Amino acid sequence: MLLKDVVEEIAEKSPNFLSPASIVRKITQVRDRLIRLYGSGQQQAETVCTGIDIIAGQDQYTLPCPPSNVVDVVIMKNGEWRRLTLRQFNQASIKPYYYFQAGTLGLVPTPDANITMGLKIFHIPVLPELTLNDMNSPTGFDPDYDMVLVYGVLREIVSGYEEMYQVLLHEYQTTTNGYEKYIVNERW
Known part of the structure; x- marks a missing residue:
């Protein structure tokens, strides 16, 4: 998702009127916190x-x-x-x-x-703060889990999104915990 897509998702789900600049600022805060607390070993090794x-x-x-x-x-x-x-x-x-x-x-x-x-x-490198000029750019977060950003912002501004956020966060943590997963398919 591009930043503008994340902003639109938040605006669609939020009954509160927030300016795009305010939403972008909150996305930056959530992104940085998620990477710092739950980022992959690869992100933290760079x-x-x-x-x-x-x-x-x-x-x-x-x-x-x-x-x-x-x-x-x-x-x-x-x-x-x-x-x-x-x-x-x-x-x-x-x-x-x-x-x-x-x-x-x-x-x-x-x-x-x-x-x-x-x-x-x-x-660990500090990602630049997102601005309105970055609307056609990626968020800097794992592109497979941009919905974690959406619900991370929503849970801070509106009640009722905590459960979905926790589900998405758990999925993100599970796939980025640094442990490799092996599947052995045996054929006899």
């Missing part, structure tokens, strides 16, 4: 790397994605790449580590030298 310059004395760096999309963080230390662990509390005895705070990634200890592209953040 990581990208964002390199960031380390600045001496600066311990906070802007994240290129939501914290939940971060897969791994490495830092250049003494000419070698060193993997950092995630800690969310001040643990002075365990160094180095990284933490999240208000949309930033913090480093402990604070870097003491400038290093060009000395911080690498490996993360």
Whole structure:
């Protein structure tokens, strides 16, 4: 389905009048949540790397994605790449580590030298937000399960669609759970 088809399905089933822009915004939110929570192992394995310059004395760096999309963080230390662990509390005895705070990634200890592209953040790519200009484009979600988007939006704006959403979500999860399915047809 194209984005315009998903918007039309939602508009047909919804007694509320929502502008197309509002529906598109809700589709983006539902799509991103579904991919983050239930996306296939393949989607989550396709990581990208964002390199960031380390600045001496600066311990906070802007994240290129939501914290939940971060897969791994490495830092250049003494000419070698060193993997950092995630800690969310001040643990002075365990160094180095990284933490999240208000949309930033913090480093402990604070870097003491400038290093060009000395911080690498490996993360699941962030799909661009859908807009009205994308009406003739795909949604960015699994094209076989675009109805999960339709009912995902409907359940947020209208009551009575939760059961159908759960059925479609279960089907989506079953086929994208990462486990391969084999069927053995024996002929004797």
